[in-house]
Every structure is written in structure tokens, then in C-alpha cells.
Amino acid sequence: MLELALTGGAITKGIIMGLIYGSVIGSVAIGLTIIWGVMKVVNLAHGHIVVFAAMMSAFLYLTYKGALLFTPPIAFIWIGLLGAAFGVFFYYTTLHPVIGHVDTMTLKYEMSSLMATFGFGIALYGIHYILPNYVHSYSVNPSIGYSIGAAGHTYIVFLGVVIMKSTVLMSVLGFLLTLVAYWLMNKTSMGLKIRAVAQDARALSLVGINPVKVKVMTAVLATALAMASGVLFLGYSTSVYPDIESTVSPLCFVIVVLGGLGSVLGTYFGGLFLGVMYWLTLELTGQQSIALAVAFAILLIAMVLKPDGVFSGIERKLSFRAKRG
């Protein structure tokens, strides 16, 4: 019934496409891992925020076709900044009433915050349907390919694999976003405070830092990263529509669980791994549903066997080496 196309070409294609996809989806998951690792909040609104940004950027790009402001590399930056403002709104409407003054997250608070972000998520999802000029789906990919392609071609051929140029650009942007997030979390005083809250919120208030402020910063950083990463779908997907959330969100959970909560680089590598597994299965079986089933089976297995994350060691090793070198 299920036939495997076990050829070298399929494997090469699977790996290359997987790495490109993994870089995009891995960077999309970083906002989730930060908020989960620091505040112990499982942000069910994450995927909705990402898709909201994707829809917004697609709408702007297609409406003002050709305007430099709305092409991905530029939009990527200012939509990320917009996301920072949106993060304040998100924090004060949804997280603050539930966990604003909670020092240690018990199971009860974990569940309440889960439900609150869940509510925020579906409200945000609902907004797509009440906006005027709502379009069910934006077809975006080819036009972006032209805008950044050097000489007319929208694709390149690498090792016999046809790759859209725009997807390569998006995966590079995803990598850059990861580096920015890593730098913010590990090399700045803001990152230090954020990581300190993850350890002990009460101790932090004893040394004169307001934990609420740090929580706001965390939400702002995570939301900014989420919205910036949403722009990547503009160049990666052939079409952008609200329901891609139902695949994006669960995949982000898989990646975060693989990468380890709060670990930026671990999450990125989790994304690369998942991307390769997904694309390999897709190329070998030719069945998207089997590929997705494999992705979620990985989630189940990883959660049961290694809930601390499979790739969480990577960050520790890298920062250790950086300190020595």
C-alpha cells in the first residue's frame, strides 16, 4: 500500500528541503520556547500570533505591490518591532491577570495561563474573519521570488534539487532571527534578568528587580520574535491563510520539546531535525499525511523519553566554547 521511493535523489532533496524548512519553522518556535522556559507559560496563542503577522504582511505586500517597505527583509524588521508593542498588549490582557504576581508556577497557574493564552489565541484567529476585505488565502510565493531574484529566474538548481530562491532567503532570515534571539537572551543584561526570572522570581525582587517588568520584557521579546518570524511565511509558503496555524502551532510544540524549554539554539536545531524528518518522510513516501504523522509521533516519543529536550545540550556546549575561546 505504502511504497517507499528509496533513491539518492529523494534523500538529497529531503535533506535540503528539510533544512530550509527547518530553519524557518525552527525560528518560528523560538518565541514559544522563551515564554515557556522563562514563565512556565505554554503559550497556545503563539501560533496565532505568528499567523496573524504572516497574514498582515501578506496583505500589505500584495496591496502595495513593490513597495520596498513591505518586502520581506524590511517588513521582517518593522513587523518584529510592532510585535514588541503587541507583546505588551498580550501580556497585560492575558498573562498579567493570571500570573502577574505569581512567584512559583504551580500546576494550577500553569493550567490557568494555558487556558488564558488559548482564549487569546482563538480571539486573534477570529479577527481574521471579521476584518473588512478579508481574503481567505493569499498566494504570495512567485511574486516575491521575482522581487528578489537576480536575473529573472525564481529558482536555483543545487545538487539536482530545484529550490525556490525566496525559500532560501527566508531560511537565512530565520537563521539571523535565531542569532538575534540568542544574542538577546545570552549576551545582554535583559537576557540575564529574563533567565534569572526563570530560576527564581522572588529572589529577583530581593535584589531590587521588579519581576513583573521582567515578565513584560519576556512577553515582548517572545511576541516580537513570533511576529517577525511570521513574515517568513510570506516567502516560504505558496499561500498564507489563517488555518495554517493548525499545523504551525503543533509543529512548534514538537520543536520546543525536542529543543528543550528556554533553549534558543536547541529549539533551532530541533527545527532543523524536524524539518529534515518531515521532508525525508514526504519524499520517501510521497504522502503528506504520513510525514505529519511521523512529526507528531516524534513529539510523543520525545515527550515520554526525554522531556528535558533532545537538543538542549547544544546551547550549553556552544556558550562554553565561546567563553573559552
Added chain:
Amino acid sequence: MVSVFRRPGFIISTIIVLFFLVLGYLGNINAISRMYVSNGTDLMYYIGIGLAMAIIMSYAGYVSFGQAVFVGIGSFSTGYVLVLMNRSNIISYLAKIGSGGRISNTMLAVYFTESLLLAITISVFIAVVVGYAVLRLRGAFFAISTIGLDYVVMYLVKYITKTRSPFGGEELLNPSMGLTDMTFYWMHFILFIITIYVAYFVKISKFGYGLAAIREDEDAAEIMGVNTFRYKIYAFALSGILASFWGIAEAFRKSYSIGYFKLDKSIIMLVENVVGGIGSFIGPIIGSIIYYLLEWSFLTTVGQWTLVILGATVVVVVAFFPEGIVGLLKKRFPRLRKWLE
């Protein structure tokens, strides 16, 4: 000691059951009453899935995002029995379409029972095998892992329907059986009676006390002699069986589609429990009724605003009434406590 039949929860359940019984008998009078029959069918479905979720969420305190997998399994079982077993011609023949006839009650009962047995088998298998692994996780980790469970099963079933369905897509259209809304109403009614009384008797049984202990403090429960791991698996499986019943009911009425596996089914079940109040039997029922009324009135008055308002409602409830409606009532009117089991 009051006998079970005089306990508040039993009386309330029986009143609700009688309400649906009367509605069913009055249903066939005219066009307007038939509209109410259709609403009643929906309402039974909403209360049913709410109570199915209640066993794992309200009683045992485990939030599952994946209970939709069982609704999906139920509806797929029906699709399998009616469509994939290639009996469509036989069923349509039995219904004698063209001459305006309908399938005999006996054959309907046979197909209904087959769906039930298939759904129960698959649900128990999945709940026990997967539960054995994931019920070691707690809190958010458990919740996330159930998303994984839901999606693995959903995509596998999607593959099966894609390769085997005569329609080639994500749906299995039921063969013509010549059934009316009233038939569907009574099918829902049968499952409703089972669901509401099972949910209630679980609540007041020793099993229910054990689950309550797990919800309040799992470690303390284990130390006091509750076999927590086994109880959690039982609760997960029972919740799954009841959820699968409602997949069956809806699939007989509307045919199988991949939509029954989608997370929004879990979400509805979850919202019903949260709004009503965790920890009780009455809570999820109240939550379900409110959810249905809200959704119904939103759909008719505010249309696309439904999701925004629902989401905002959840945020507000979680932030300001974390104990849900039942918790609020208990606090305001301590005398009502006895009635809010």
C-alpha cells in the same frame, strides 16, 4: 445516608433526560417544533462531549487537548461501518431508495452497534497504549502530548480515507438510509442517557473519589492508597469511549469528515468545562448549555464575531472566575453547595 435516587445530581440528570424525552415526543408536530428537535440534538451533542471531557478534566484534573481524537475515532468507526466496508449498495438497497422507504430499525441497530463496538475497541486500545506512556506526564506536558496523539491518529486516518475512500478525499459520505431528523434525535438520546448517568455514577463512586484526590494532589492521593496511574488510565479510556459515542452520533447524522479530529472539537469540550467549573459534575453540564446558547445566539446575531467573543470570554473567565460558574455560585451561595455536586 440518602439513597442515590434522591441525590441532587441524580435528580438534575433525570430532569434533563426527561426534558429531552418530552422534547422528542413533541418534536414531530410541525415545522417549528422540528427546528427545536434539531437544536435539541445539537444540545445533547454539546452536553455529551462536555461530560466525556469532564471525566478526565473536571474529575481527574488533567487537561487534554487531544480528546477530539476519540470523537474522530467514533465518527471514523461509523464511516468505516457504513462506507469503507463496501456495504453502501446493501444499505441503500435496504432503504429502498426511490420508493421513499427507509432502512429497517433492526439493520440500523446492527450498524449502530457495530460502530459502537469498533469505536470502543479502538478508543480503549489507544487510551491504554498511549495513556500508558503519556499519563506519566503532568500538567502542560500531558496536554501537549495529547495534541501529538490527536495529530498522529488524524493523519493516519487521513491517509486511510485518502487511499480507500470511494470519494477520494477527507470525507466518507453516508449511503442513503432514508432517515429523518427524529431518528437522529433518538439515537442521540440513547447515547445521552448512557453518557449522563455514566458520568454521574463515576462522580459519586469510589473511582470518582480517587479521581478527585488525584485532581487535588496526586502525590498525596498515591500515598493514601489510590492507584493513581491505573485510575488515570481508566479515566482516560472512559472519557475516550464516551467521546467516541458522540463522534458516532454525529457521523450517522452528518457523515464522517476529518473535521472531527480537529483541535477545535477539543477546544469546545475544554471551554465547556472551564466555563462551568472544574471539579464538579454539574459544572460541565452548565458550561455546555451556556456554550451552546452563546454559540447559537452568536451565530444568528453576530456571525463572524463568534470566535473573538468566545476567546475573550475564556480569557475573562480564567482571569476573574478561575473556578467557573459552579465555583462562583458555591462562593456566593454556600447553601447551594449541596446541589452543585
Added chain:
Amino acid sequence: MRDVLVVENITKRFGGLTALSQVSFKVKEGERFGIIGPNGAGKTTLFNVINGVYRPDTGKVIFKDTDITHWPPHRRARYGMARTHQVVKPFSDLTVLENAMIGALFGPKHDSITEDEAREIASNVLEFIGLKEKADLPANVLNVQEKKRLELARALSSQPDLLLLDEVLAGLVPSEIDVMVGLLRKINEEKGITIVMIEHVMHAIMNLAERMIVLDFGRKIAEGTPSEIANNPEVIAAYLGNPELALKFVQKR
């Protein structure tokens, strides 16, 4: 009299830290047995090994002549072992009566007991403990002292043979301590339940326990009657740091 609980050579390590090292002792049926020691001596860890929360690295736990070292906690509870916690863990959303009923429903008589019987046992225990009038309140409205009593009621409702009490007197004011000590004595004498207790309130445990052991850095450093323990130089050293100073201190008394 037979030994109801035998602990043999228990060692428990957490990573590089040895929390318990070769601890052994025996508790006779009907005895009031004390475990004392400075903070971090491994007392609660020892309880966690006895009632199955932790598995020991070496050694055996024998309860009522059965080796229960590898049993999960719930099975030990059903075999007649009950426990209270240092930090009270009531089922907050349930009523006081329901809390106690759960003890009865899942205790040693779990397979034959009906809900009505459990309710009756629970309300008798609540009366014995002095919580009768709070029976229908949710457990989270009780004060600390009442919550401690509730822990005890929950443990007693299961009708255990052995009761493990982890600092049941901590956080109580002196008058409450006297009441609680009287209650514990009554539980032991009237109901014949063996009690093993961890305690920091010295005068209470010296008064109540018939025999006791002393733990220090995970080792058992002494065993005997309260008066033997009070005059053991090693124990005094463990508590006060300097043996000579401690001896002087004791002699002056």
C-alpha cells in the same frame, strides 16, 4: 512482641549526595518511636523510603513480615501504612469529611468497604480528632492547626497499623502542642496504632516516644530510650557542634 517495621541497611543517594547511609532500625508493634536529628539529616528522606516515594539504592524495608522495598506507595497504604506530611497536603476543594473518606476508601479495607461505611468511619475519626463541626466545610478554609488535624484524620481513617508522622507539631503554639501530644498518645493507646514520628519539638518527643533513633548527615548515630539519647555525647555534639561545650552544657542542667 513482633517487629511491625524493620528497616535494614538503607542507603539512598541523590547524584553525588548520600542522603541516607546504612540506616537500620526496628519498630515493635504498638510502640511510639521517634526519629530526631538536625536539619538536613535525612529524616524526611527516610520516611519517603519507608512509604515508597523513593526507592533505596541498597537495603530493605520490611513491614508486617513482608518485604515491601519495591512496592509503590499506594500498595503500602493498602497494606496498612499511613503518613502525614510536614507541609500539609489536604485536598483543598473537597470537604473535610470527603478528605477523611478518601483515607477510609483506599486504606487496608479498600476492597470490601462501601461508601456508607467509609462515611461512618470518617465521621467517627473526625469526632475523635475534634473536627466534627467542620465536616462539611471545604478543606481550604481550615487554619494551619486544623489542617494538621485533618492530615491526621485522613491517615487515621484508613485504619492503619503504622502511622508515620512528619513534624506534626511544627507550626503549632505551645497550648496546641499539648493538645496534639495528648491526641497522639490516645491514638496509640486506645487504637493500638504503632507510631513512628519525626519531630523537632524536643520536649514533646522526649515525653512521647518510648524509643528513638538519631540521624546526622544520613547516618544513624544513636538508638535508645529518650533518657539514653539525652545523655549520649555524640548526639549532643551533633546538635550543638562542640562535644566538650555540649557536655558542660548538659552537666550544668
